[in-house]
Amino acid sequence: MPRSTVARIDTDAIRHNYRLACRRAGAARAMAVIKADGYGHGIARVARALAEDAPCYAVASLEEALAVRNEGLTQPVVLLQGTHQRDDVEVCAREGFQPVLHSDYQLTWLQEASEKPSYWLKVNTGMNRIGFAPESLATRVDALMAVPVFASTLQGFMTHFACADDASSPETEEQTRRFEAAVAPWPDLQRSVGNSAAHFLPGQALFDWSRPGIMLYGASPVLAQTGPELGLQAAMTLEAPLIATRWLKTGDCVGYGGTWVADRDTRMGIVAVGYGDGYPRHAGTDTPAAVGGKRIRLIGRVSMDMLAVDLSAAPDAQEGDAVELWGGQVSVDEVASHAGTIGYELLTGVTARVPRLYR
Numbered sequence: 001m002p003r004s005t006v007a008r009i010d011t012d013a014i015r016h017n018y019r020l021a022c023r024r025a026g027a028a029r030a031m032a033v034i035k036a037d038g039y040g041h042g043i044a045r046v047a048r049a050l051a052e053d054a055p056c057y058a059v060a061s062l063e064e065a066l067a068v069r070n071e072g073l074t075q076p077v078v079l080l081q082g083t084h085q086r087d088d089v090e091v092c093a094r095e096g097f098q099p100v101l102h103s104d105y106q107l108t109w110l111q112e113a114s115e116k117p118s119y120w121l122k123v124n125t126g127m128n129r130i131g132f133a134p135e136s137l138a139t140r141v142d143a144l145m146a147v148p149v150f151a152s153t154l155q156g157f158m159t160h161f162a163c164a165d166d167a168s169s170p171e172t173e174e175q176t177r178r179f180e181a182a183v184a185p186w187p188d189l190q191r192s193v194g195n196s197a198a199h200f201l202p203g204q205a206l207f208d209w210s211r212p213g214i215m216l217y218g219a220s221p222v223l224a225q226t227g228p229e230l231g232l233q234a235a236m237t238l239e240a241p242l243i244a245t246r247w248l249k250t251g252d253c254v255g256y257g258g259t260w261v262a263d264r265d266t267r268m269g270i271v272a273v274g275y276g277d278g279y280p281r282h283a284g285t286d287t288p289a290a291v292g293g294k295r296i297r298l299i300g301r302v303s304m305d306m307l308a309v310d311l312s313a314a315p316d317a318q319e320g321d322a323v324e325l326w327g328g329q330v331s332v333d334e335v336a337s338h339a340g341t342i343g344y345e346l347l348t349g350v351t352a353r354v355p356r357l358y359r
């Protein structure tokens, strides 16, 4: 019998969230960002779930793009970091992948390739990760436009926001302004700026293509709000069984380091999940979980394969019951904030030993 610690994936929720992204994107089309194994949900299954809806996918690497093609899906796949190897350029051309080129060495590879893919240019408007400086863009584009094959395959321009999760930050408006100014000379080419968070910024221009990632999976892209508060549905439920229960007496301590001490007699449970499954070790006492429809809390330290919960709020809970670590009852955003991290890290960090079960 396999261990019943599982990640249940609800592909209907992914479709619901994608459609919400489309509504919020207005006239822009949404390329579904499914990198990092579909943010931990399984890239092939996520791509298939969105096959009828998404006109385009976006990934980080050639391997991820090939995983989409292996499903028989024919939509363009955008490679957000461009090509990592010289030979990848021709693979892109053959497979219909669109690299987002951010550096001169990638332009050289493009020029030298025997087959040319459609491509985008990345503009660095303030994130300072990758991309051409706005003031250096015209030289590159003019040189490309002078050669018919590079002029006809240039799709457009992309930039990425650093602070879109924070509606009070002036940075997104500033980046948008820099981007618009930088690409203004080529009004016929496409423009793409917005990650998930940008879909929730009032009045934010998303131009031709938005790029929703985390919101497709139901986690929040926005500071201090959970996915459900934004109308998103959790796509992953991380679930594990209660494998032991016991009564602790006042003064008994729990787990490694004995960091949690019972201040009254307490019924506790042990859940078969830990940091070996990707549950964050930094989620401490009071991190929420749920059993039998009741919210309970973690106590003590998370170990590799187990963690402890206080069952006071769920007196009927028994060995064998399924505990939700995150999902529809406990948002991954809440767990992440208790662990000092973000939902992105938790969803992508669920380890390979946790089977993904699809609904």
Ligand SMILES: Cc1ncc(COP(=O)(O)O)c(C=O)c1O
Residues within 6 Å of the ligand: 033, 080, 160, 194, 195, 196, 197, 211, 212, 213, 214, 215, 221
């Ligand atoms: C260039 C680019 N666009 C879009 C996204 C999607 O971002 P999010 O998951 O915040 O929606 C990412 C994710 O890191 C990205 O790197």
